[in-house]
Amino acid sequence: MQKVNIFLVILGLSACRSGSKTDYSAISYSKIERDIMVLSADSMQGRAPFTLGEQRAVSYIEGRMKGIGLEPLFNGSYRQGVPMVSITSHLPTEVPIKTKNETLALRLDDDICLWSPTTKSEVRIDNVPLIFAGFGISTPEYEWNDFKGMDVKGKVIVVLVNDPGYYLRDSSFFKGIAMTYYGRWTYKFEEAERQGALNCIIVHEDGPAGYPWSVAGSKSNSSILYLDSPELENPKCLLNGWITHNAAVKLFERCGFSYDDIKQSALKKDFKSIELKAKLELTVKNTSGRSVSSNIAGYIKGSVLPDEFVVYTAHWDHLGIGRPINGDSIYNGASDNAAAVAWMLAIANAFKKNNPNPERSVIFLSPTAEESGLLGSMYFAKNCPFDVSKGIACINYDVVLFLGRFNDVTLTGYGHSNLDSLLAVVAGKHKRYIDFDPNPENGMFYRSDQLPFLKVGIPAVFAKGYTYQVDLGRDKTRELINRYWKNTYHKPSDEYTADRDKLNGVVDDAVLFYDFGWQLSKSSIYPKWYKKSEFYC
Numbered sequence: 001m002q003k004v005n006i007f008l009v010i011l012g013l014s015a016c017r018s019g020s021k022t023d024y025s026a027i028s029y030s031k032i033e034r035d036i037m038v039l040s041a042d043s044m045q046g047r048a049p050f051t052l053g054e055q056r057a058v059s060y061i062e063g064r065m066k067g068i069g070l071e072p073l074f075n076g077s078y079r080q081g082v083p084m085v086s087i088t089s090h091l092p093t094e095v096p097i098k099t100k101n102e103t104l105a106l107r108l109d110d111d112i113c114l115w116s117p118t119t120k121s122e123v124r125i126d127n128v129p130l131i132f133a134g135f136g137i138s139t140p141e142y143e144w145n146d147f148k149g150m151d152v153k154g155k156v157i158v159v160l161v162n163d164p165g166y167y168l169r170d171s172s173f174f175k176g177i178a179m180t181y182y183g184r185w186t187y188k189f190e191e192a193e194r195q196g197a198l199n200c201i202i203v204h205e206d207g208p209a210g211y212p213w214s215v216a217g218s219k220s221n222s223s224i225l226y227l228d229s230p231e232l233e234n235p236k237c238l239l240n241g242w243i244t245h246n247a248a249v250k251l252f253e254r255c256g257f258s259y260d261d262i263k264q265s266a267l268k269k270d271f272k273s274i275e276l277k278a279k280l281e282l283t284v285k286n287t288s289g290r291s292v293s294s295n296i297a298g299y300i301k302g303s304v305l306p307d308e309f310v311v312y313t314a315h316w317d318h319l320g321i322g323r324p325i326n327g328d329s330i331y332n333g334a335s336d337n338a339a340a341v342a343w344m345l346a347i348a349n350a351f352k353k354n355n356p357n358p359e360r361s362v363i364f365l366s367p368t369a370e371e372s373g374l375l376g377s378m379y380f381a382k383n384c385p386f387d388v389s390k391g392i393a394c395i396n397y398d399v400v401l402f403l404g405r406f407n408d409v410t411l412t413g414y415g416h417s418n419l420d421s422l423l424a425v426v427a428g429k430h431k432r433y434i435d436f437d438p439n440p441e442n443g444m445f446y447r448s449d450q451l452p453f454l455k456v457g458i459p460a461v462f463a464k465g466y467t468y469q470v471d472l473g474r475d476k477t478r479e480l481i482n483r484y485w486k487n488t489y490h491k492p493s494d495e496y497t498a499d500r501d502k503l504n505g506v507v508d509d510a511v512l513f514y515d516f517g518w519q520l521s522k523s524s525i526y527p528k529w530y531k532k533s534e535f536y537c
């Protein structure tokens, strides 16, 4: 763990020198607490899209934005309709893969998980050959192409999770252990579609995936939300999925390969995709239904460069009402993400009180359906009322800890743009320092609402106090955070009960990111991508 390099701090200083308002009293503990209590109350029913919980949460946030004095962003409205379609794929309980001498019957959910990202009512996979396509990556940046010399159009590809850097641990190559976007499952399915594969199956392993099979393998026969689009009627890739490590070992063995050997070969630059001499035969029936949810956003118009903008994001949705745990079925989502909405509203209030005429426009966006795959922010990035090429920065906040104050500001996705060094300067001003994500292999930078902004070329910051609670020290902080991920994250126990000082860290983060966003709203700063970023443009 190291602090940010001092020369980066000096680099950023000149950009931030011009006078900052230091009156942060508009950011109030009591208002943040009230917003959290309202948004995470049982009456909000866990804020799932399309429910009464959505209606209540969206009305509340809309009222708060109006009260603060933000202008509505969407033609006089704070709401942007986000059309979605839910698709349920009905699969047999066993998925047969024919190998040379026998048929390997993979058990749905236990060995393999599949879903069909199309509104087509029936999908037939008719004796389609399987190809092992390494990591399923094609990128000029690292001169890497797993598809060279192999046409995978209309075929089933089996790929490894994460990227070669995870295994080779060379920080100059696919960023070492830190996951690049090429390691993320969403990238692999996107690349499979670009390559024209009919089906893409990722081999799951706990370590490089960053989560257990229970998370990856839970999608079969359940309804999955997508942004509604004509492309869903006829995608090239008609089936996506995961296979367990054990099932993959068996499959490769039946095809005459050792899993470990084949994985080793995929780490070499001269790797070429391998035909597995196995075939998949399967019919999937899909049912679908359409609904519209809402993004909600207000903004302050820039006084000098109104077309350029800084956007804050904090999703309002959570998981709704679900499987009861200890008799509680409401997934309140106080940490995830009522508190971030409260954080964003506090920042909006500070802007209106202290800097009502920022040079650039400042947008405060609360997207829907983050929990369903960043759908609200993806829709916003594709249907933005501003020209996205004028986007200066996205500042996202998600999964908030109620542990009091922190010394650090932990950055996920370090090294994509010089927003890092700019943030280091602002952190220093507030007597805090930049720390690095302790688990960069989990790819957190690609798992929240900043991703759609990165993809359209807007640099982003996803950071918060995380590794050093002021009174607890590093080890104890780590212990409490691990406990949060294990016992509270995405569980009904993610609730808020008032307790003295526990929101001080959220208040500090609001002060810090208000100051940071205000620096970015000045016309003199243009953040720059680093060339090594996979989003460099």
Ligand SMILES: [Zn+2]
Pocket (backbone or CB within 6 Å): 315, 336, 337, 370, 398, 399
């Ligand atoms: Zn969240």
